[in-house]
Amino acid sequence: MTAAAVPSGILLVDKPQDLTSHDVVARVRRAANTRKVGHAGTLDPMATGLLIVGVGTATRLLTHVVGTDKVYEATIRLGESTVTDDAEGELVERAETQAVDAIGDEAIAAGIRRLTGPIEQVPSTVSAIKVDGKRAYARARAGEDVELAARSVTIHAFELKETRRMPGLIDLDVRVACSSGTYIRALARDLGRSLGVGGHLTALRRTAVGPFDVADATPLDALASGSVPVAAVLRSPADAAARLFPVLELDPQQAIDLGHGKKIKVDASQAQLAQGRSQWRSTGSPRQAIDPGIRAAVDHAGRLVALASVSATGVVRVETGFPNEES
Numbered sequence: 001m002t003a004a005a006v007p008s009g010i011l012l013v014d015k016p017q018d019l020t021s022h023d024v025v026a027r028v029r030r031a032a033n034t035r036k037v038g039h040a041g042t043l044d045p046m047a048t049g050l051l052i053v054g055v056g057t058a059t060r061l062l063t064h065v066v067g068t069d070k071v072y073e074a075t076i077r078l079g080e081s082t083v084t085d086d087a088e089g090e091l092v093e094r095a096e097t098q099a100v101d102a103i104g105d106e107a108i109a110a111g112i113r114r115l116t117g118p119i120e121q122v123p124s125t126v127s128a129i130k131v132d133g134k135r136a137y138a139r140a141r142a143g144e145d146v147e148l149a150a151r152s153v154t155i156h157a158f159e160l161k162e163t164r165r166m167p168g169l170i171d172l173d174v175r176v177a178c179s180s181g182t183y184i185r186a187l188a189r190d191l192g193r194s195l196g197v198g199g200h201l202t203a204l205r206r207t208a209v210g211p212f213d214v215a216d217a218t219p220l221d222a223l224a225s226g227s228v229p230v231a232a233v234l235r236s237p238a239d240a241a242a243r244l245f246p247v248l249e250l251d252p253q254q255a256i257d258l259g260h261g262k263k264i265k266v267d268a269s270q271a272q273l274a275q276g277r278s279q280w281r282s283t284g285s286p287r288q289a290i291d292p293g294i295r296a297a298v299d300h301a302g303r304l305v306a307l308a309s310v311s312a313t314g315v316v317r318v319e320t321g322f323p324n325e326e327s
Contacts, residue, residue: 005034008056009234012217040065049206050214068210076188078170081198085185095197097168120150154179211243238304241296248295255299
């Protein structure tokens with residue numbers, strides 16, 4: 001008999017080194033016995049850590065995960081530059097030993113401060129960004145000159161944890177909390193450039209994606225081997241959505257209507273959007289305010305019906321629907 005596919009849900013996977021994100025998806029497909037598997041946010045083969053994987057209809061949640069903030073632990077090596085801005089690329093320049101050894105702790109701290117907050121960052125040439133429909137890394141590996149435009153990103157925190165000095169080299173262990181779209185390799189490159197000695201990334205681990213933490217992730221090998229069944233660690237779409245958005249609880253008729261794509265109307269108390277605030281009509285009588293935004297709309301059984309937008313007037317409309325797999 002063929003094993004049944006596991007239900008829909010979100011997996012927190014701890015990706016090992018030397019595998020692509022596509023490799024992870026392929027192994028989860030086999031373990032979950034379904035082709036409908038995707039991931040939210042690529043990790044380079046060199047990187048380890050948290051990869052969010054969607055199974056079944058929960059893949060519809062992934063687009064809402066991709067844009068969340070990320071947290072990384074990394075090691076930056078000052079004194080050497082590579083073609084890929086990380087340890088996987090060919091060494092293209094090595095700074096003079098005296099120049100590297102002359103860099104003081106305050107110069108490093110000042111360089112980190114300059115790269116903290118809102119910045120303009122040019123992504124690494126060897127990246128997955130598309131240029132005229134083709135990945136930048138594919139163009140670069142084909143020998144083309146690739147010029148990528150700077151993009152606005154925000155570095156919420158850039159913390160130096162440890163400094164290790166060697167003749168002609170300095171390794172910095174750092175923690176970076178950043179907006180989606182930030183390249184940690186580019187941070188390493190730009191820090192090295194600002195100090196005049198070049199730099200690249202030698203280690204990278206993603207520890208958080210939005211509200212999800214690698215401490216709650218399952219090693220990929222455990223999932224692939226079956227020692228940890230996928231179903232045992234699968235988060236339901238409703239549980240995952242509730243981590244991303246406030247919950248809107250629907251009554252049975254509202255669940256049916258919204259499930260069919262119809263608009264519904266809610267008041268502030270049902271929408272749970274008032275947050276203790278009130279507004280006043282001209283008569284002086286209080287009424288609760290509705291904060292517009294996306295909500296995880298769930299039925300009385302706790303099933304995710306939709307990600308829905310709520311207007312300031314309480315009109316709810318479907319943004320992403322989640323069909324009932326049991327129907």
